[in-house]
Amino acid sequence: MHSTAPNAPLPTTRITIGELAQRSGLATSALRFYEREGLIRAERSAGRQRRYPRTILRRVAFIRAAQEVGLSLDKIRAALASLPDGRTPTKADWDRLARGFRRDLDERLAHLTRLRARLSACIGCGCLSLQSCGLYNRGDRAATRGPGARYLLGEVPGESD
Ligand code: FES
Incomplete structure (x- = not known):
């Protein structure tokens, strides 16, 4: 069993922003x-x-992974807020x-697949x-939905035409 010398400093349970940046690879x-x-x-x-x-390292890794797959900050925030006491996500x-x-x-992939088909044409x-x-x-037909290229902004023709 590992023992600690009586006058040794207690293990640091808190890390600085610099240490977090170094460990997480984020600025x-x-x-x-x-x-x-x-x-x-x-x-x-x-x-x-x-x-x-x-x-916090695990929480930051979770945020990075979620961003990497393209989830919005709102969705990530909502997911984290669903955890009891704002805890860091466990494996479960x-x-x-x-x-x-x-x-x-899956929804976004389906949308991109539709866009790719139209782009091919x-x-x-x-x-x-x-x-x-x-x-x-x-x-x-999308003019009533607002300005801009509505279909490129994620809307699908025919869904509410
Ligand atoms: S039909 Fe789409 S660019 Fe011409």
Whole structure:
């Protein structure tokens, strides 16, 4: 069994933002951004410096993984908020959340597949005709949905035409 000398310093249970940046591979600016967005929370030392529990590394890894698959910060925030006491996701949490994320990914993949099919029809054309281009805005039917290229913004023709 491992023992500690009587006068040895206690193991540090809190890490600085610099240590978190080094261990997570993220810039301190990214970590401060996560904090502003309510994704992570720091305690403050007596000198008002950020201190994080070591378990924050797993939480940051979760956020990075979720961002990597394209989930919005709102969805990531909601997923983390669903955990009791704002805890760091456990393996069981991750399994449950990943199942929810998978549905989201499947929907986005289906959307991209539809866009790819339309893009194939447009390759070599380039007209982006309001009347005939299915990729851009066939017949301008999307005009009532708002400005811009509605189908490229994620809307699907025919769903509410
Ligand atoms: S760019 Fe011409 S039909 Fe889409």
